Amino acid sequence: MLFAVVALGATAKAQDGFSLGLRVGDAYTSYYGGWGYGIEASGIIGLSDRNRIEVDFGWDGYGRWYDGYRYYSRGYLHVAGSYQWYWNIIKGLGWFVGPQANLGVFFNTWDGSYYGAYYTTGNFYRARFSLGVGAQVGVQYDFDFPLQLALDYRPSINFMIPGHPYYYGGWANFSVRYRF
Numbered sequence: 001m002l003f004a005v006v007a008l009g010a011t012a013k014a015q016d017g018f019s020l021g022l023r024v025g026d027a028y029t030s031y032y033g034g035w036g037y038g039i040e041a042s043g044i045i046g047l048s049d050r051n052r053i054e055v056d057f058g059w060d061g062y063g064r065w066y067d068g069y070r071y072y073s074r075g076y077l078h079v080a081g082s083y084q085w086y087w088n089i090i091k092g093l094g095w096f097v098g099p100q101a102n103l104g105v106f107f108n109t110w111d112g113s114y115y116g117a118y119y120t121t122g123n124f125y126r127a128r129f130s131l132g133v134g135a136q137v138g139v140q141y142d143f144d145f146p147l148q149l150a151l152d153y154r155p156s157i158n159f160m161i162p163g164h165p166y167y168y169g170g171w172a173n174f175s176v177r178y179r180f
Helices: 002-011
Strands: 018-029 034-046 051-066 071-090 093-115 118-142 147-153 156-161 165-169 173-179
Touching: 018 051, 018 147, 034 071, 034 173, 071 118, 093 156, 118 165
Parallel strands: none
Antiparallel strands: 018 034, 018 165, 018 173, 034 051, 051 071, 071 093, 093 118, 118 147, 118 156, 147 173, 156 165
């Protein structure tokens, strides 16, 4: 996926730009019913002065905890893409908005279980495919040197296969990218 982002960026017109970096922040999902953390490789491919595509590949982790019966570990491996409209506010500062789609796999593992007075050992594992649609909105600052900072919000409604729809999103995601 990262190779595809770099290849697309290399073919983008130089004046429209290409940037590559990291996107970090919190993550929330109603499927797990809680908050986690996320990190993504993030790339922006400029199509024109006002239009661009952002592609992110990452992992959201929801920690490890013990509920009195078993230890849980949960996470989400995903790729997200968004088409963005971009407007300048002042020199270097702008804002963007656009639709997004994502797909990924939710992982749910637990180690051992207590059933009454009996303890069973073993690792249990379950993964579910997920497909989602949503939006992305944020602000971005471009320095005079090739550094770009952004703060954004990207909520989505995802559909679990098999399973039920759930909400997925993160508040205050922060990106640091190098502009080529």
